[in-house]
Amino acid sequence: MAAAPRTVLISGCSSGIGLELAVQLARDPRQRYKVVATMRDLGKKGPLEAAAGEALGQTLTVAQLDVCSDESVAQCLSSIQGEVDVLVNNAGVGLVGPLEGISTAAMQNVFDTNFFGTVRLVKAVLPAMKRRRQGHIVVVSSVMGLQGVVFNDIYAASKFALEGFFESLAIQLLQFNIFISLVEPGPVITEFEGKLLAQVSAAEFPGTDPETLCYFRDLYLPASRDLFRSVGQSPQDVVQAIVKVINSSRPPLRRQPNVRYSPLTMLKAVHPSGRLYVLSSHRLLFRWPRLLNLGLRCLACGCLRSQVSPDSPHP
Numbered sequence: 001m002a003a004a005p006r007t008v009l010i011s012g013c014s015s016g017i018g019l020e021l022a023v024q025l026a027r028d029p030r031q032r033y034k035v036v037a038t039m040r041d042l043g044k045k046g047p048l049e050a051a052a053g054e055a056l057g058q059t060l061t062v063a064q065l066d067v068c069s070d071e072s073v074a075q076c077l078s079s080i081q082g083e084v085d086v087l088v089n090n091a092g093v094g095l096v097g098p099l100e101g102i103s104t105a106a107m108q109n110v111f112d113t114n115f116f117g118t119v120r121l122v123k124a125v126l127p128a129m130k131r132r133r134q135g136h137i138v139v140v141s142s143v144m145g146l147q148g149v150v151f152n153d154i155y156a157a158s159k160f161a162l163e164g165f166f167e168s169l170a171i172q173l174l175q176f177n178i179f180i181s182l183v184e185p186g187p188v189i190t191e192f193e194g195k196l197l198a199q200v201s202a203a204e205f206p207g208t209d210p211e212t213l214c215y216f217r218d219l220y221l222p223a224s225r226d227l228f229r230s231v232g233q234s235p236q237d238v239v240q241a242i243v244k245v246i247n248s249s250r251p252p253l254r255r256q257p258n259v260r261y262s263p264l265t266m267l268k269a270v271h272p273s274g275r276l277y278v279l280s281s282h283r284l285l286f287r288w289p290r291l292l293n294l295g296l297r298c299l300a301c302g303c304l305r306s307q308v309s310p311d312s313p314h315p
């Protein structure tokens, strides 16, 4: 007899990875999932519903959920029939630019969404998962949860915070048969990059000195654009990795879906002092832009691909 479908709650399904994941799970030919696809603004549900097609109302329901609001989280969870088996914390926002020109309110918004939004949702589902001694919490983290990237100080800090939080929680939760999986994508071609560029073009970064502004606009932004073009993944690629994690009998604590990006994360992994990664990032961006360009082309063609697979199982 086929197992009962698992209820999967996903945050941030109005676009990108969340939308793609909700649709793929809901359209599973074996109907293994009941998807609760959530978003903070239901006015944006059109693309999700169109992509879901016949799954809408069958294996997929759409619900309002703002991860920054206790009331919204409580209301959403109370509207769900049955229990959440798998929680996917996907909702997130980016922030890029010179630190001196970014307001504290903008920084707090990133932490409220990426970190406290996730913590809020986890706190709300945890009691039922513990009672049932069953559950899986998946988190869309980032390569920036593993290593800092110039001019992404606050965003990277929010993802590092998630990594520390969930690595700590994973130990306790094993005792309750609840698994944690941090999925760490590199650049993904979604609305994420466009939203960042829109933020940047509207921002003046007051209080930032001209030299720093020039590094940001003339060195970082073109390098970042080239990186998205050379090793950017489709949301479908990331979703494939998430689905694999969800279906694993021993879910991994960490999974990096982008092997073409892994030479960059290896720079930190092979030299725990951090010196190799910081120095080479600095040299590539500030001193050897031509080498950076060549390196990105090599990453794109796969000739620098690391043979090390970060896809190892839980302890």
Ligand SMILES: NC(=O)C1=CN([C@@H]2O[C@H](COP(=O)(O)OP(=O)(O)OC[C@H]3O[C@@H](n4cnc5c(N)ncnc54)[C@H](OP(=O)(O)O)[C@@H]3O)[C@@H](O)[C@H]2O)C=CC1
Binding pocket: 011, 012, 013, 014, 015, 016, 017, 018, 039, 040, 041, 044, 065, 066, 067, 068, 090, 091, 092, 093, 094, 113, 117, 140, 141, 142, 143, 184, 185, 186, 187, 188, 189, 190, 191, 192, 193, 195
């Ligand atoms: N794209 C990339 O290069 C990478 C992205 N990531 C991570 O992937 C995740 C998904 O991003 P991606 O699909 O790329 O980008 P999108 O911008 O397409 O999707 C982000 C989603 O998060 C939602 N969201 C933002 N704030 C809230 C909130 N307060 N409550 C509920 N939902 C919210 C957005 O909703 P709304 O439409 O209302 O704003 C949107 O649905 C994020 O956590 C991001 O950090 C990780 C690595 C790389």
Ligand SMILES: CC1=C(/C=C/C(C)=C/C=C/C(C)=C/C=O)C(C)(C)CCC1
Binding pocket: 141, 142, 143, 144, 149, 150, 185, 186, 187, 188, 220, 223, 224, 227, 264, 280, 281, 284, 285
């Ligand atoms: C590492 C690195 C760079 C940029 C990396 C970027 C821009 C990564 C973006 C990752 C994203 C978008 C993650 C989202 O969560 C530079 C500046 C090219 C210099 C060389 C080293």
